Amino acid sequence: MNERGSRTEGALAVGLDATAGTPAVELSGISKAFPGVVANNNISLTVWPGEVHCLLGENGAGKSTLMQILSGMYHPDMGTIRMFGREVRINSPRQALELGVGMVYQHSTLIPVFSVLENLLLGSRGLILDRQGALKRFREYSDLLGVDIDPGALVGNLALGQQQQVEIIKTLWKGSSVLILDEPTSMLTPQAIEELKEVVAQLKQSGLAVIFITHKLHEAMEIGDRISVLRGGRLVGSTGPSVLGSADSSEIRRMVIEMMFGKEMRAATNVAEARDHITGKSMREEPAGRPVLELVDVSVEAQHDEAEVQGVSFCLHAGEILGVAGVDGNGQRELAEAIAGQRRVNAGDILLNGSSISGCSVSDRQKMGLRYVTDDRMGEGICRSLSVGRNMFLKRIGQKPFWN
Numbered sequence: 001m002n003e004r005g006s007r008t009e010g011a012l013a014v015g016l017d018a019t020a021g022t023p024a025v026e027l028s029g030i031s032k033a034f035p036g037v038v039a040n041n042n043i044s045l046t047v048w049p050g051e052v053h054c055l056l057g058e059n060g061a062g063k064s065t066l067m068q069i070l071s072g073m074y075h076p077d078m079g080t081i082r083m084f085g086r087e088v089r090i091n092s093p094r095q096a097l098e099l100g101v102g103m104v105y106q107h108s109t110l111i112p113v114f115s116v117l118e119n120l121l122l123g124s125r126g127l128i129l130d131r132q133g134a135l136k137r138f139r140e141y142s143d144l145l146g147v148d149i150d151p152g153a154l155v156g157n158l159a160l161g162q163q164q165q166v167e168i169i170k171t172l173w174k175g176s177s178v179l180i181l182d183e184p185t186s187m188l189t190p191q192a193i194e195e196l197k198e199v200v201a202q203l204k205q206s207g208l209a210v211i212f213i214t215h216k217l218h219e220a221m222e223i224g225d226r227i228s229v230l231r232g233g234r235l236v237g238s239t240g241p242s243v244l245g246s247a248d249s250s251e252i253r254r255m256v257i258e259m260m261f262g263k264e265m266r267a268a269t270n271v272a273e274a275r276d277h278i279t280g281k282s283m284r285e286e287p288a289g290r291p292v293l294e295l296v297d298v299s300v301e302a303q304h305d306e307a308e309v310q311g312v313s314f315c316l317h318a319g320e321i322l323g324v325a326g327v328d329g330n331g332q333r334e335l336a337e338a339i340a341g342q343r344r345v346n347a348g349d350i351l352l353n354g355s356s357i358s359g360c361s362v363s364d365r366q367k368m369g370l371r372y373v374t375d376d377r378m379g380e381g382i383c384r385s386l387s388v389g390r391n392m393f394l395k396r397i398g399q400k401p402f403w404n
Contacts, residue, residue: 054224102171112156353354
């Protein structure tokens with residue numbers, strides 16, 4: 001098959017236009033197995049400069065493994081990699097960077113106690129600390145991406161969306177011509193996602209080849225010039241600009257859902273419907289009943305540059321999911337920490353199952369069944385130096401049977 005785009009034996013290929021030029025990346029017959037599982041099975045993929053290539057698939061489909069091979073984290077068991085027409089062997093992340101492959105991971109790799117500029121200079125060739133030259137370079141990249149970040153700000157004080165923008169600037173700083181974004185929207189607010197889309201558009205316009213890993217169909221349709229679908233470690237289909245730019249969106253959605261879930265799901269109108277059909281599950285409306293959690297005119301005092309929470313009231317019933325929306329940094333985290341007992345409530349009351357818990361400790365609230373999952377999973381949610389087992393019981397020290 002000589003068409004421009006992704007291709008593999010037996011895969012569905014739609015609208016892959018043939019255009020002159022040299023691909024930024026060509027993966028041919030890539031396979032990778034781990035004990036008990038084949039993560040990638042004979043995958044061939046072509047990525048072009050100046051385009052956004054979305055790699056779509058459910059969790060566990062093999063998307064991240066494939067890109068970790070391209071970024072030097074893993075070595076393929078079989079297959080070849082070509083960069084701008086030249087066959088290469090990528091043995092390490094350092095070698096991938098030297099070849100122009102940069103990857104932005106789901107979790108930040110920046111050092112929170114360092115400033116933005118210090119993070120960018122860290123790892124620079126020869127550690128040349130030319131501050132004025134670095135500031136000029138930072139402004140050039142910031143202008144290119146259309147972002148406004150203080151280079152002197154501590155990374156730990158930035159919102160997650162801003163940290164991600166710094167990560168992208170860092171890959172450009174190191175000379176990347178191919179940028180991999182691994183599930184970049186998984187921890188972002190809607191506003192930050194819109195800002196990311198604008199950044200990706202600027203990267204595309206500058207001529208970079210962008211690989212956008214996602215399991216969200218609507219994102220792939222909005223952002224991608226090409227979409228390739230992985231299922232069970234195999235590339236099952238691709239679609240290109242001629243279809244994405246001309247076909248009806250509902251038809252594209254059905255086509256991609258068929259790639260993700262099979263022909264029997266062709267009639268499904270979205271991914272959730274297809275997944276529910278396969279698992280036999282569906283959303284059922286539960287009776288409201290008495291509120292499980294109730295906030296009455298709750299106010300939380302701000303610290304440093306945090307947003308102050310004032311007069312928040314709501315009721316949450318059994319069987320409900322309550323969404324708290326807003327641009328990042330407008331009090332969502334402070335409110336959640338106040339409910340969990342990690343912040344003092346200045347005014348109002350919090351009731352759990354009809355009883356006030358405003359004076360209860362974090363431990364008491366946990367015993368009552370109230371748990372808090374932080375948005376900073378790597379920094380606050382787990383201890384990375386401990387095993388999974390130890391992390392599981394770490395917060396239960398002092399409770400049976402872990403009190404010794």
